[in-house]
Amino acid sequence: MLNRVVLIGRLTQDPELRYTNSGTAVASFGLAVDRPRPNQAGERETDFINIVVWQKQAELCAQYLHKGRLAAVDGRLQIRTYENREGQKVRVAEVVAETVRFLDRGDQSASAGPTAPAARPAPAAAPESRRAPAPRFEDDPFADDSQMIDISDDDLPF
Amino acid sequence: MLNRVVLIGRLTQDPELRYTNSGTAVASFGLAVDRPRPNQAGERETDFINIVVWQKQAELCAQYLHKGRLAAVDGRLQIRTYENREGQKVRVAEVVAETVRFLDRGDQSASAGPTAPAARPAPAAAPESRRAPAPRFEDDPFADDSQMIDISDDDLPF
Amino acid sequence: MLNRVVLIGRLTQDPELRYTNSGTAVASFGLAVDRPRPNQAGERETDFINIVVWQKQAELCAQYLHKGRLAAVDGRLQIRTYENREGQKVRVAEVVAETVRFLDRGDQSASAGPTAPAARPAPAAAPESRRAPAPRFEDDPFADDSQMIDISDDDLPF
Amino acid sequence: MLNRVVLIGRLTQDPELRYTNSGTAVASFGLAVDRPRPNQAGERETDFINIVVWQKQAELCAQYLHKGRLAAVDGRLQIRTYENREGQKVRVAEVVAETVRFLDRGDQSASAGPTAPAARPAPAAAPESRRAPAPRFEDDPFADDSQMIDISDDDLPF
DNA sequence: TTTT
DNA sequence: TTTT
Numbered sequence A, B, C, D: 001m002l003n004r005v006v007l008i009g010r011l012t013q014d015p016e017l018r019y020t021n022s023g024t025a026v027a028s029f030g031l032a033v034d035r036p037r038p039n040q041a042g043e044r045e046t047d048f049i050n051i052v053v054w055q056k057q058a059e060l061c062a063q064y065l066h067k068g069r070l071a072a073v074d075g076r077l078q079i080r081t082y083e084n085r086e087g088q089k090v091r092v093a094e095v096v097a098e099t100v101r102f103l104d105r106g107d108q109s110a111s112a113g114p115t116a117p118a119a120r121p122a123p124a125a126a127p128e129s130r131r132a133p134a135p136r137f138e139d140d141p142f143a144d145d146s147q148m149i150d151i152s153d154d155d156l157p158f
Numbered sequence E, F: 001t002t003t004t
Helices: A055-064 B055-064 C055-064 D055-064
Strands: A002-011 A016-019 A025-036 A044-054 A070-083 A089-102 B002-011 B016-019 B025-036 B044-054 B070-083 B089-102 C002-011 C016-019 C025-036 C044-054 C070-083 C089-102 D002-011 D016-019 D025-036 D044-054 D070-083 D089-102
Touching: A002 A044, A002 B025, A002 B070, A002 C002, A002 C070, A016 A055, A025 A055, A025 B002, A044 A055, A044 A070, A044 B070, A055 A089, A070 B002, A070 B044, A070 B089, A070 C002, A089 B070, A089 B089, B002 B044, B002 D002, B002 D070, B016 B055, B025 B055, B044 B055, B044 B070, B055 B089, B070 D002, C002 C044, C002 D025, C002 D070, C016 C055, C025 C055, C025 D002, C044 C055, C044 C070, C044 D070, C055 C089, C070 D002, C070 D044, C070 D089, C089 D070, C089 D089, D002 D044, D016 D055, D025 D055, D044 D055, D044 D070, D055 D089
Parallel strands: A044 A089, B044 B089, C044 C089, D044 D089
Antiparallel strands: A002 A025, A002 A070, A002 B002, A016 A025, A025 A044, A070 A089, B002 B025, B002 B070, B016 B025, B025 B044, B070 B089, C002 C025, C002 C070, C002 D002, C016 C025, C025 C044, C070 C089, D002 D025, D002 D070, D016 D025, D025 D044, D070 D089
């Protein structure tokens, strides 16, 4: 009915850019979001949250965001269920970003979100040269639990 | 740095009320949050999200909320990590509610959140009679993955 | 950079539906959002907040929402500046809704927001018969301060 | 019922720090929040939004935030009504911050919000030396419309 | 201008 | 009243 998430944190890794079968861009990265531990002055707790971004935003994130950078994410919490290789159902939480803002420097470089012009490029336009190096699943920090290995177009959130 | 979640959905079960060792109330329940599946008119997708509430709110939820009821949750996304019986690290996502509003009827009965008077009762005040029936872990729908079985006071988010 | 507002409250009036010169639908209504007055048990304070909705959402609001109904608004806070008849600059705050959910009954009737199919009808499609009764400015509760009398297409938030 | 606002923007002025009669700190400042103007590539629109912060947060903002700095505000939208010198009712919108995060540099210096230890100092503890220079109403950028000149303790949001 |  |  209503599902809104806003986060500010630092990337735990460089965004991983991939493409669906029909050529739509998807990027994913981890975000470290910390908060004070109340009643334990000075101590902080950190949540490591998986972020997924689609389309033009995905490509902008892959281009401009890097490990350690500060970013704001405005999106929706999604619980995805899949079966792992042992046949068990696993639930993964991730925030599907509607907008990602780059906060560290050159804030103007931040991408514009879903209402921006050209936010929906022809999906098939993903150049072959770009798709080649993308799915390096071996070192994909999400691969294990987020199972994005075979991103179906059914997963498109738009 | 900043972590804000707002959800509206329906309870997938009655809230489960428990108490920490020092007597602080904690309630947990599932929330079904649906959304339209774009480009597939009429179809809807549902996210099942675990909610955790503390203190007076917990007791109000246990008292007034039930399976199927509509509720609004304002809180924070938390990724909790624990080791399961096979020694594997498991990550669970849950929304720690700051405020829960009851939306179905008698909206006035909704609890008031952290700024309300009396929001922080003496934890030890949890009556023995109340604590007795609480930890029915066998049929706790969260027990398996949220591992709240032994709620330590270190988990208190306040 | 980031501007997100989520409100739940009751309509203080029936939505007022109008059309821009190019035929885009706009609806506006007041929302009474109350909260507990802390340290004054039982007392509540109310904020009266102006909501603006565009396009298909506007028409759904005009059709299904009425004075007194409970609604959730997810949108953006906008401060609009205009000159009044005395030539003074006046600032009006309003929340431009991205999504409006109807919470009282038939929650399924709620509109789907910007990602829904058919969310962007050809603006010129606004039938003449519909436009006729719309701009009853005499009894428009917002007319005075929000100056929507002559809604220019420059105000379109999309 | 529910009222949540999250903003990221730049201060349009240094925070103005004052104290209520009973010694509670209040700071106010303007925040410039911009967004892309869709369909007008490259152009941006800016909302100038008044922020109010209380207690320890107020003092931290006054100390660390300055004109031009980037900040994130998590709070609640409040519409305050007062009578101006001509006896007309005026409505002012402001966001009452629950948390303010400093985003430009030294993010660790950011204050912790309402759950932080020592967030609620004895109000009377405001040192006389501090209160002296505070209410410079002549050059208060908000004085005119926000009428904070005589902050009553009735305005305390806690 | 004000909703339950 | 306006920030980069």
